[in-house]
Amino acid sequence: MANDQRRPFRLHLSGSSALALTTVGTNLVRIISTMILTRLLAPEVFGVVGVILSILYTLQMLTDFGLQAYVVRHPQADDQRFLDSVYTIHAVLGDAARLAAFHHS
Numbered sequence: 299m300a301n302d303q304r305r306p307f308r309l310h311l312s313g314s315s316a317l318a319l320t321t322v323g324t325n326l327v328r329i330i331s332t333m334i335l336t337r338l339l340a341p342e343v344f345g346v347v348g349v350i351l352s353i354l355y356t357l358q359m360l361t362d363f364g365l366q367a368y369v370v371r372h373p374q375a376d377d378q379r380f381l382d383s384v385y386t387i388h389a390v391l392g393d394a395a396r397l398a399a400f401h402h403s
Contacts, residue, residue: 361395
């Protein structure tokens with residue numbers, strides 16, 4: 299019976315494949331959520347939401363410095379100190395973008 303034991307299904311992906319898969323998944327969720335919002339919201343409200351989402355997605359693309367891809371391909375990707383450093387850089391860049399976007403004179 300030792301040979302009949304079922305092993306749980308495991309999907310083995312390289313770092314680049316996992317990154318590509320999450321990017322595709324994220325975009326699919328965005329498309330589906332937009333389709334749902336078109337059915338739930340009035341046209342004038344959906345227009346406002348569309349403008350806001352366009353601005354947010356543009357800011358996200360402008361502030362993406364490729365840190366995910368860098369971590370995936372870096373030889374020290376398993377080192378906790380390295381990951382902490384990348385997290386700190388990402389947090390500081392996110393705060394800087396937030397301050398730049400919402401700064402009022």
